[in-house]
Every structure is written in structure tokens, then in C-alpha cells.
Amino acid sequence: MTEQVVDADGVRLSDESQFLGRTRELKELRADIERAGLDTLAGRKAPRARVLLIAGRPGSGRTALAEELVRAVADRYDGVLRARLSEPDGTPVPVADVARELLTALDVPAPAGAAEDDLTAVLREALADRRALVLLDDAVAAEQVDALLPDAPECLVVAVSGGPLTGIADVRPCTLGGLDTKSALELLSRHTGSVRITVDPRTAEGLVEECQGHPAALMLAGGWLAARPKAAVADLAKQLHAESDEHSPLSRVFKLVYASLPAAAARTLRLLSLAPAGLIDPHTASALVGCSVADARSALDDFVALGLLHATDSPLPQYEVPGCLYPMLKALADTQDRPAELRLARARMLERTVRLLQSSRAITETDSTDAREKLQAMPRSVRFPSPRAAEDWLRLRRPALLAAARLAVADGELDTLARRLMSQLVRTMVAHFGMKAAAPDLYVLHGLVLDVAERRALPREKAAALLNLADLDAQTGRTREALARYRAALDAGREANDPYATGRAMESVGGAHLELGDYDRAADWFGRALAQRLARGERAEAARLYGRIAAAHTYAGHYGEAVRNWRAALAGHRKNGDVPAHARALSELARVQEYAGHPEECLRTCQDAVEWARRAEDVRLLAALQLRLADTLDRLGDPAAAQLHRGAAERLLGEELSQEESGSQQAEEPKQDADACEIRSTSAED
Secondary structure, three states, X not given: OOOOOOOOOOOOOOOOOOOOOOHHHHHHHHHHHHOOOHHHHXXXXXXXXXXXXXXXXXOOOHHHHHHHHHHHHHHHOOEEEEEEOEOOOOOEOOHHHHHHHHHHHOOOOOOOOOOHHXXXXXXXXXXXXXXXXXXXXXXXXXXXHHHHOOOOOOOEEEEEEOOOOOOOOOOOEEEOOOOOHHHHHHHHHHHHOOHHHHOOHHHHHHHHHHOOOOHHHHHHHHHHHHOOOOOOHHHHHHHHHHOOOOOOHHHHHHHHHHHOOOHHHHHHHHHHHHOHHHEEOHHHHHHHHOOOHHHHHHHHHHHHHOOOOEEOOOOOOOEEOOOOOHHHHXXXXXXXXXXXXXXXXXXXXXXXXXXXXXXXXXXXXXXXXXXXXXXXXXXXXXXXXXXXXXXXXXXXXXXXXXXXXXXXXXHOOOHHHHHHHHHHHHHHHHHHHOHHHHHHHHHHHHHHHHHHHHHOOOHHHHHHHHXXXXXXXXXXXXXXXXXXHHHHHHHHHHHHOOHHHHHHHHHHHHHHHHHOOOHHHHHHHHHHHHHHHHHOOOHHHHHHHHHHHHHHHHHHOOHHHHHHHHHHHHHHHHHHOOHHHHHHHHHHHHHHHHHOOOHHHHHHHHHHHHHHHHHHOOHHHHHHHHHHHHHHHHHOOOHHHHHHHHHHHHHHHHHHHHHHHHHOOOOOOOOOOHHHHOOOOOOOOO
């Protein structure tokens, strides 16, 4: 049986079934939803969403309780949004990142590179007319939750935290302790079966007391007993009692479970602490450990049975390191594995991720012979059965992939792999999602590329990253920020002696000045870029730049200079044999002649442009020229001829619209140009 990255027919591991206990807490939480807030009691309309807080130690079942509450009341709301506010190691997730994830879930475009305040404002606006239920898990501070609260009283926010969130008004925390004895015993019996509990109920109750009713500790205890069908509950209780009371019940049970693992399994478990964002799939585990994908998945399933991992509710096999166990796994890896071994495991994981991204992108390039050959040369274990399967994998693993890029850059010792990873991630996201949809993630990735380029003194990559970031800034209206980055890219391009980067940066500086209304500077920078293109003999680019200079002079009202440059552009397009560009340049020249008050010249140029537009088969341009001819003839006192040209324009547009409507039924979304966003680096190639 071949191993494939996507197990389309795999069996999803079942949840630990129905929720246990917490009856009183659930009742109180549901009552809190209904109770009048302080604003209502004061006769004011509540300005923001109601916030319910579930507080407890990691492993206390706080997230499980929140999910059960959400399940119970979800039918009252339009939809449910979920977000985690901290990393597995406890590091707070930036509010901007959380807001972006929530906007993505709402299918609302998030401006690439937008500041935190802008993103939270867009989020509040998106939720203003909705009745949404928002679950914010693992909150570290009140500021995180406060920034994400919808300005909609009909919404409900359920926050999960380790303690009170001081600073958020009208919040009453539901603080969790241990499970009640009955529920704790039932949780144990689900792992051990009821016989071992009923034959020695007092010892079982003693074990629950030893674990202080802590759900995560009881899960581990149940897993330990389930793996030993002949062991009695008293055996485990005795071993736990012998452990030092200085440690928490969870750490004592974990220590016993870990000590019982074979050496190979123990090493695998330790290395899972290296998984980005605490999310693991069989390929991640396989690369970390250096085993087959099948063996890795078997080991992960065994860990789930022992309570050491959680299987996520997803269509593809993916697992999560429980937050309460992560610090202990990290400490074990740091003390029992040499730094070189951990770095090697991380490098293997990143290398496997790069291969998977290459495969995911290659399967979309069905019209490329090189891509098909490259795909066939890859091991079967990293191939995808279809483009849809590759996209599903990319969407599921996206948080882990972005986290992998951040961790690789933060490591500082794996920059070559980090650069390859980010290059492939950028190109794969564009191939599957398109440039526009992927823009927020691309902004983050280009920022990471810039960090590595500055650290390693790589001016060529620095220029490329700055150009990409500036382009995204410009697309979202941050023109002044884009201008500053284009200038920095120009400096880096000159340092690298990279003519592409310097020429692109000079033209982009001109474009930014044009957008800001500084037309003279725009024309000057376009002229600098033109001089470089002419020196390099790049005739097509030079002709295009003559047009940009002409446009800047047109905006500035320098019609004589605009006409001169459009004529230079026309000469260039004619030499290059570019019929569509020649037609468009004639059209723009006619526009300038019209602005300059020369209708006879405009008429003659328009007539020439019509002929070139026919040769180019550009129906829209042809229709626009017919309308311009009509306006010019009106000014020259020939309304009858003008009416004829307007009728011709209407017929052309009607035919074009009819063709578009018939073609749209079969049209597919055009493939995005991944190279437009590719990280340009000779040392980060496939």
C-alpha cells in the first residue's frame, strides 16, 4: 500500500465522546447569558458583546467546557468563530494575527500588512450586523480579549483563560476546579472498562483524589491503565502515592506514563515539542523522528490512546500537543536530547515541508512538462492524488506552515532552509489561493525574508523583499510607506549591483510619486528607469516607460512633453511589432491632443488608432475610440457623423457583453502568476 500525504480514505479518530460533568458550571454559564448586564439595569443599551469567562489551569477541562457551552447555544447565533490567543509555549499571539484569522473565517478581506487598530476596526465592522458566537481560547491578558470584542450586543464572546481578565467590564468568571467524583470515575472507566472500577471502588475514588479530579491527569491515568489490561487501579494509585507531593498531580501522572514508554516512543514524544504551533501530522512526526509515515501515524494514534495527544476534528489526520503537557515535553527535549540532535530533527522537518510544498505547487501546473517530470521524480509519500487534495492539505496545515516559517527564522541557524521554505510557501499559496487572497500571509512571509536578508547581509534578497512588501503596501493604499520601502529597495539593489531590482525600484518610486500627485518627480524617476532600460537595450520596457512619462506629464498639464513622449512610445512599439500596445498608445495620444485643444489632430490620431485596434482585435478599445471620435466630431460640428460612431460603439459593446455572458459559463479562474511574488534569490531555488 503506497503512502500518500493525503489519506483521503483514512478513518478519523473519534472524540472521547460525550461531555462529562460540569453540570453546575454549565447551568451558571447559560444563566449568565440571560441575565441583565449592568448597562441594561442602568437603563442603557449594552454597547458591546456579552463576555463569559471560563478560568482554570491548563488541563482543567476549561476548553472542553467552553466547547460544550458553544455546542449547547450555537443554534441561537448566526455562526461560531474560534481563535487561540496564545502559542503552545504560552507566548501571546499578536492581536493583529488573531483579527486576521477571524476575518478569514468570516470571508472578509483583510488588508495586507494593516495595523492592529485597522484590522480590529474591520473585524468590528464585519460583526456589527451579525449575531455571532466567538470563542477566544487561551487568553493571556484582558487587552487581547478587549481588542477583539464586537460592538454588537447580540454577539456573545466566550473567553478561556488561566485567571480573571481584569479590565473587561461586566465579566463574572466561572472558575474550574476538579471534576466531581462520579464524573471522574466515569472518565476513568471509559479507558479501563467498568470492571476494574467497580471491583475496587474505594481505591478508584482514592486515585481520583490523588489526581485532584484534574481531567488531564485522569486522562493520562486512564490511558496508563488501558495499556495494561492486567494492572489493577491499586497498582497505579500506589505508584502515584509514592511520588513526591511537591509536584502537581498532572506532572506526577505524566512522569509515570512517560517512564513506561519504550525508548523510541519516548524520543518521538519529546520531539513532538518541536512541531510548529503544536500541530502535528504524520509527515511532521515522520520527519522529526526519521521513520516512515505509516510508523509515525501509528505512534501518534498510540499517544492519543494514552492521553498524550489530541486528535483534531479535521478531515485529514492532524494531532495537537495538549497545552498542559507542552512545557513538560519541551523540558524533556531540552534535557535529554543534545542541541545538535534537536537542530537536525528541526532541519529534517523543514526539508520535508519544503518537499511537500513543491509537490503541492507542482500538481497545479498540469500544463508544464517540467513540473510533471519533477512531480514524478518525487517519492510517492510526498505526492498528492489531485490538486484539490493538495489545496485541502495547504488550508489545513496553513497555521502550522506559517508557524514553521516564523520558528525557522527565529532559530537563526537554519536560514538557508528558512529561505527555501518561505520561497516555496509564497509560490504555493499564490498557485492555490491567488495573489489577492494570499496577500495577508504573503506580507508576513516577505517580512520574514527581509529579517533573514538583513541578518545575513544579502542585499539582493533584501531588495526583493522590500519590493514585494512595498507592492502590497501600495495595493492597500499605504503609498507613503510603499515609497519609503521602494527607496530602500533601490539602495539594496544598487548594493547588490542588481539591474532588475534597481530598475524596478526606480519605476516604482515614480509610480508612488504619481499616486501622491507629485507628477514632476514621477516623470523624473520614470526617466531614470528609462535611461537604464535604454542602456541595456530593453526596447519593449523602454517603450512602456515612455508611456508612463507621458502619463505623468499629462497629469501635470504639460501636454507638449506628453505628446513628445507618446510619439517616442509609438516608435518603440512599432519597432517591436507590438500591435496592441501601439493601438493603446495612439488612443492615449489622441486623448492628450484633445486635452491640449487640438480636435483636428485628435480626430486624425483617433482614426489611426481605430485601424490599429482592429488589427489588435481589441473590441473594448475599438468601442472607446468610436466614442472619442463621436465626441470630437460633435465639437467639430458634425453631429450626424458623431451619431454613427456612437451607434458603432454600442453595437461593439453589445457584442462583447454577449460573448462574455456565454463564455462565463465555462470559464475558470485564471491561474495567478506566482513569479510575480516569488522570492528572487539565486540561493533559494527549487
